[in-house]
Amino acid sequence: MPGTVSPPRGRWAGPAPEQAGFGGRFTAATSIGSVLNPVNSSIIAIALVSIGQAFGVGADATTWLVSALYVATAVGQPTAGRLADLFGPRRVYLIGSALVGLGGLLGFLAPTLSLLVVARVIIGIGTSAAYPAAMAMVRRQSERLRTPAPGGVLSALAIAGWTSMAVGPPLGGLLIAIGGWRATFVVNLPLAAISVLCALRWLPADEPNERGTSRLRSFDPAGMVLFAVVLIGLLVFLMDLSAPRWWLLGGAAMLLGVLVWWELRNPTPFLDVRMLATNRALTTTYLRYAVTMLVTYCFLYGWTMWLEQSAHFASSTTGLLMVPCFVVAAAGSALIARCGAWGPLLAGTIALTAASACLLLLRADSPLWLLIVTSLVFGLQNGLNAVSNQAAMYRQAPASHTGSAAGLLRTFSYLGAIASASLISLTFGEQATDAGLHQLALILTVGSAATILTVVFDRELRKPAPDKTS
Structure with missing residues (x-):
C-alpha cells in the first residue's frame, strides 16, 4: 500500500511524509515551481520589442518566442x-526546474x-513539469497519510499561477530597465534554484520502488510522439484562423485516428483513450x-487592446485596470478552497457568462466605474x-493517473489560449473598435452559456467526493 512505504532518509531526501504533512512548507514548495510557467508566459510580452531591435527583426519573427513556449508547454504538460x-x-x-x-x-x-x-522551448519543457508533478505529489501525499488533501493546498496552485501571471509584465519592465531584455531570461536561474532547493528540503522523496527500467516499458514513446505531432498540427492551425490552413487540420485529424488506433491496442497507453471515452465527466471538464480559458485570454488580450486602441487609455492605465481582476481572482480562489466543485463551478460559469455579457455594454466613452466592474x-x-475545474479534475481522474490528467488539463487551457489570439484577430481586424468588441463578446457569451449547461446536468459533481486515499 502506498501509505506503508517510507522513503529513504538522506541529506537531500526531504522530510518524512508524516513530518511534511500538508503544512506550509509542503504547500510552498509545490507552488513555487508552478510560478515558473506563468511568469515566463507573461514576462516575454514586455521584452519582444527590445529583442526585435537587438536582432533587427520584426514582430512576425519575435512572436515565435511566444508560440514556442505555448507549443512546448502544451505538449510537455501531459508528457511530464x-x-x-x-x-x-x-x-x-526537480528535473523540470533544472531545465x-x-x-x-x-x-x-x-x-x-x-x-x-530554442531557449524558450527548453524553458517551456522545464516549466511543464511543475504543475502536473505538484498535483501528483499532492495525491501521493494524500495516499501516504491516508487523508484527503486539504482544499487550501490545491487552491494554492491556482493562486500561484494567477498571481505570478500578474507579476510577470511589471517584473519584465523592471528587469529590462536594470539589465536589458537578457535579464528576463537570466532571472530563471535564481527562480529555478529556489524551486530546486525548496523541493529537496521540504518535499518527501519518491518511493524507492519507482526506480528501475521496468517502468520504461509503460511509457509508450510512440503514443507520446503521435500525440505531440497531432497537438502541434492543431495548435499551428489555430494560430491563424483568418487564413486557415485546412491541410494542417486534415493531417492532424488523420494522425488522431492513428493515435486512437495505437492507444487502443497498447496495454499501457500514453493517452488513455478508453478512460477518456468512458469517463465523460473528466472529458467534459x-x-x-x-x-473558459478561451474567454479568459480573449479578455486579457482583447479587452486590453480595445482599451488602448478604441477607448484611448494609456498602457499604464490599462495595466491598472487589470489589477482588480487579478486581486479578485486570487481572493476568490482562496475563499472557495473548501467548497467542493459543483457549487463553485456553477457560480463560476454564471460569472463567466455575465463577464462576457458585460463586454456588450461597453463603448469607447463608457464610464470608469463600468470598466472597473467588468474587470472585477x-x-x-x-x-x-480555476480552482473548481482543478478540483473537478482531481476527483474525476484515476488516482494513478493524476499527473498526466493534470497535464492534460493544462494542455486544454493552452488550446483555449492559442484559439483566443485567432478569434481576436478575426473579430478586431486591423483595429480594435466597439463593433469588433461586441462581435467578440457575443461569441464569448454564447460559449460561456454552454459551460453552464455542462455543470447543471452533471449529476456526478453533486455527489460527495470519492475517497481515493486507499
Whole structure:
C-alpha cells in the first residue's frame, strides 16, 4: 500500500511524509515551481520589442518566442505528468526546474534569435513539469497519510499561477530597465534554484520502488510522439484562423485516428483513450476548461487592446485596470478552497457568462466605474473557475493517473489560449473598435452559456467526493 512505504532518509531526501504533512512548507514548495510557467508566459510580452531591435527583426519573427513556449508547454504538460506518474513526481519536478535554469542561461547567452527560440522551448519543457508533478505529489501525499488533501493546498496552485501571471509584465519592465531584455531570461536561474532547493528540503522523496527500467516499458514513446505531432498540427492551425490552413487540420485529424488506433491496442497507453471515452465527466471538464480559458485570454488580450486602441487609455492605465481582476481572482480562489466543485463551478460559469455579457455594454466613452466592474467580474470568474475545474479534475481522474490528467488539463487551457489570439484577430481586424468588441463578446457569451449547461446536468459533481486515499 502506498501509505506503508517510507522513503529513504538522506541529506537531500526531504522530510518524512508524516513530518511534511500538508503544512506550509509542503504547500510552498509545490507552488513555487508552478510560478515558473506563468511568469515566463507573461514576462516575454514586455521584452519582444527590445529583442526585435537587438536582432533587427520584426514582430512576425519575435512572436515565435511566444508560440514556442505555448507549443512546448502544451505538449510537455501531459508528457511530464505521465513521467511523474511512472517515475515519481518529485524527481520529475526537480528535473523540470533544472531545465528552466538551463533554458534561462542559454537565453541569456544566445547570440541569435534561433537560439533564443530554442531557449524558450527548453524553458517551456522545464516549466511543464511543475504543475502536473505538484498535483501528483499532492495525491501521493494524500495516499501516504491516508487523508484527503486539504482544499487550501490545491487552491494554492491556482493562486500561484494567477498571481505570478500578474507579476510577470511589471517584473519584465523592471528587469529590462536594470539589465536589458537578457535579464528576463537570466532571472530563471535564481527562480529555478529556489524551486530546486525548496523541493529537496521540504518535499518527501519518491518511493524507492519507482526506480528501475521496468517502468520504461509503460511509457509508450510512440503514443507520446503521435500525440505531440497531432497537438502541434492543431495548435499551428489555430494560430491563424483568418487564413486557415485546412491541410494542417486534415493531417492532424488523420494522425488522431492513428493515435486512437495505437492507444487502443497498447496495454499501457500514453493517452488513455478508453478512460477518456468512458469517463465523460473528466472529458467534459477538459472541454469546459478550454472554453473558459478561451474567454479568459480573449479578455486579457482583447479587452486590453480595445482599451488602448478604441477607448484611448494609456498602457499604464490599462495595466491598472487589470489589477482588480487579478486581486479578485486570487481572493476568490482562496475563499472557495473548501467548497467542493459543483457549487463553485456553477457560480463560476454564471460569472463567466455575465463577464462576457458585460463586454456588450461597453463603448469607447463608457464610464470608469463600468470598466472597473467588468474587470472585477472577470476576476471573480477567474478565481472560481480555476480552482473548481482543478478540483473537478482531481476527483474525476484515476488516482494513478493524476499527473498526466493534470497535464492534460493544462494542455486544454493552452488550446483555449492559442484559439483566443485567432478569434481576436478575426473579430478586431486591423483595429480594435466597439463593433469588433461586441462581435467578440457575443461569441464569448454564447460559449460561456454552454459551460453552464455542462455543470447543471452533471449529476456526478453533486455527489460527495470519492475517497481515493486507499
